[in-house]
Amino acid sequence: MNGFKFVAVVRKYKKCPQCGVSWKTTDMYQELKDEVITIGCKCGWQIRVDENNKKVK
Ligand SMILES: [Zn+2]
Numbered sequence: 001m002n003g004f005k006f007v008a009v010v011r012k013y014k015k016c017p018q019c020g021v022s023w024k025t026t027d028m029y030q031e032l033k034d035e036v037i038t039i040g041c042k043c044g045w046q047i048r049v050d051e052n053n054k055k056v057k
Pocket of ligand 1: 045
């Protein structure tokens with residue numbers, strides 16, 4: 001996955017759907033590992049998606 005795809009997916013999650021915090025804060029994190037993007041928040045919310053923004057188990 002290239003950086004553009006990573007950013008394109010990450011930008012779809014600008015706010016935590018659980019607590020509403022912005023992705024620009026340090027409360028949210030984005031990780032790329034084995035072609036899976038993990039986006040999460042310190043409040044406990046987390047999602048794992050592939051480069052097409054499809055959910056991964
Ligand atoms: Zn949150």
